[in-house]
Amino acid sequence: MRLFIAEKPSLGRAIANALPGPQQKGEGFIKCGTDTLVSWCIGHLLEQVEPDAYDPVFKAWRFEHLPIVPREWQLQPKANTRKQLTVLKKLVKEADELIHAGDPDREGQLLVDEVIAWLKVAPQKRAKVQRCLISDLNPDAVRRALAQLKPNQGFVPLSTSALARSRADWLYGINLTRACTLQGQKSGYQGVLSVGRVQTPILGLVVRRDDAIAAFVSKPFYEVLANLQTEAGEHFQAKWQPSEACAAYQDEEGRVVSKALAENVVRRITGQPAHITQLTRKTKQQPPPLPYSLSSLQIDAGKRYGMSAQQVLDVCQSLYEKHTLITYPRSDSRYLLEEHYERAPRVMQAIRNTCSSLVEAVEGADPNLRSKAWNDKKVDAHHAIIPTEKQANGTRLSTDEQRLYELIARQYLLQFYPNWRYLDTEVMLDIVGGSFIARARETVENGWKVLFPSRSSDDEGGSEGLQSALPPLQQGQVLQCLSGELQEKMTQPPKHFTDATLLAAITGIARYVKDPDIRKILRETDGLGTEATRAGIIELLFKRHFLMRQGKQILATLAGKALIHSLPESTTLPDMTAEWEARLNAISQREDSYQAFMQSLEATLGDLIGQVGQTTVKVPVSTETRQKRKGVRRSRKNTTKK
Known part of the structure; x- marks a missing residue:
């Protein structure tokens, strides 16, 4: 029996629809024909355990415990997806052949690989796992991907790179968050001062911009x-x-x-x-400008419609999964495979029938023209975001879906104009x-x-x-x-960041770096973070009350400013993240090793924790918090008197 393991249910259904034979739906899987099953993850089914899983003593946050460095890393099933993991456990055991169908990126590679490893698949069976790379959920595109399976072993370096990133982020975030929070408690701050190797430099970007505006004197x-x-x-x-x-x-x-x-x-x-x-x-x-990557689309949508990065990503996921009108949206590429050029007339016809405002643009396009977008050498795991050959009634789309589809479609049509x-x-x-x-x-x-x-x-x-x-x-x-x-x-002060300009700064972070070598790395890695994570990290900074909105402007809160002003400067700049990304990319290219990367990180971590321990982290306490504390103290006094 052959088993496909997709990254999410929508991808699993797309694979099932492209396979021959009658379908029979089961609990967490679809049977296709007589010998093929399609099942799926629901995003990450597994997660890193908390420090106290390694040693109960770590449940209490104490500076002397730091740095916490696991010697044998552990994963645990996520509570809300445990049922699907049980389904996969049974199916994987019964299957003779496994096909990895995670999303075509670093994270998608690790996501399915770690499930296969967790389920303790025999080495001989793991060695035969095949990889299916799908970036377009329409049946014809999925069938083409199914006909081009590759050995999954060829993607081991990519998976190792993702594993190194995951574990390094855990080490960095857990240890520095605990160190800063403990230092903050000494000054009376009761919240968690979260630190991350991408989120903190992004926050630093906003804080430094706010500081420059506050200190600016117009002349x-x-x-x-x-x-x-x-x-x-x-x-x-x-x-x-x-x-x-x-x-x-x-x-x-x-x-x-x-x-x-x-x-x-x-x-x-x-x-x-x-x-x-x-x-x-x-x-x-x-x-003509190249087709969109996710970041370039988020920037344009932010400028035109005031949409946040997360809103754009959510709408794109709907256009990709629900409507199958666009290709894989979490792409960092702005180039296309040369084989796509032959399908241009069908894509144009789909645009004409889906987006009435672009009918004239389709008629003016010359399918004989060929922009520089078609270049196999510049496409890695995934290509630029473009419309699919699927046609739909545009009135069935929400306003935001219509807007983003039109942006993506227009950018595609540009490739056929002089x-x-x-x-x-x-x-x-x-x-x-x-x-x-x-x-x-x-x-x-x-x-x-x-x-x-x-x-x-x-x-x-x-x-x-x-x-x-x-x-x-x-x-x-x-x-x-x-x-x-x-x-x-x-003279005019710098402007406060907006959703569009902050994302542009993150993707173009190299301009804020003085070191030419690091600037070069950041240009090559296209900024801080990845296409898939940037929107979530920005939203996380809002949820943790380090950033706030003032109309369209994005500003740092008092807590956000205090954290950046208290941290070692190296943690607030993009330089270290650039070095990480360069090494992670080298691991994926077999030019660096997991062990060497992790060893250097552990050494750096000890130094950073030492620096934080010598710093006073002072976070201003809000009036509301002061009043609550006064109320608690009064209550304690009254209780004592009684």
Whole structure:
């Protein structure tokens, strides 16, 4: 008998629907034909045990117990899924052949592997387990995956990497959370001060942004514009570029802070000739944006609709599992397999019939075009999120489901539109020895931008100071500066994070790191955490009252700030997480070992706990908590008197 073990029931049903033979539903499984069963996990069926399972003495939180490092790791069944684990135990024992059908990522690999290990499957049987990688729940796509089974042994390094991550997170979180909480109790804080190797750097990001805003002092700076006129009477503006001689009157960002200097430039250039010293025109083009990964979709949906990362993930799961309208959503890739290109006409037809607002976009797409999205070398476990070939009545979708499907479908259709072509013009001018510059960008061909009529070309970045057009000009031409114009501006503080900008900062965390080697790692690993975990970690920070919302803004609470200000700096920065991810990836590529990674972590952990032990963790106590404590003390006094 052959047994498929899927990651969740929806995937199990999709596999069963793609298999031949009549179906017979059982308790926790589906029988297909005469010799094939499909069963499933319900997410993780097993979880790490608590420290007191290793030694009852650990039930009490004491600093002298730290660090707690298990020598023989233990898992236990989750209480709410124990019944399904019992079902799998019986089926696995009866099966002659096992097929691992976890989600196509690191966590999905471990999730089923750990069940097989927990059930003590014989070594000979484990050696023959096959792997089924499914990223699209539609029957045709599932059948293709079923025809391309691979030996599960080839995924052992990926599973080992996930195991190392799981155990390392337990060690780091359990030990530092206990250490910080115990230190906080010394200052009167009664809550749990949770620490995690991803959640704490994310919290640190918000705290440092809030601190920068609180400490910010706005200061004036000055710019000078030259109002120019050609011989034909056409007008445009050019901006003054201060020379090195002005450095003493500029701030660290190169802005002129001396009003007198700027006023002097205005007086000097008014009514003077302006000589064009250099003129360049370049026709450029920009290819369409790639299809979405989960993070890029979450960022766009946050900007457009104010949706949180968790909301986007939840809606995507519904589109994937319930409606089967999109491919696997927890993807970190923005590329597609080349074999998908042949299915494009059918996907376009599905978009046309599902999303009425994109009918015109489908008609304008050229299926003969091929963007750089199709690239097998850039696809690992899973590809970008795209619509499936399934057609549905869009009115049956919720508002959020319609919105996200339209975003995903439009991004897919972009791959069949030509590049956006534009002409960049840059003019350098000399006015009485001062340097001025004028820039313009004109669209030559809209290309894929026709699908974004409300979005200006300036949205693509690098567009500050761009004018829509300049009059016909030539190098060496002499113009007239009618007047100088002084513009007084104020420096602006950083903006508080929103759902979209916080997620963008997390995925682009490299820009906040000074060390070039660590910055390189973070670029390669696409930021902090993974596509599958980021949304949950952000929500966890809210649940633990380290973050709060103020309208669309995300701010750190007093507890969140106090925790970050008290912790060793290394725990609040992304550097260590970057190093972890690099090593975990190396383990998955057989370039590093589980043992070496865990040994180095244990050594680091001892140092960090020592640093926390020498720190005072002061968390401000809220008025409400103070009142409750006063009430408790009064009650105790009254009881004593009685």
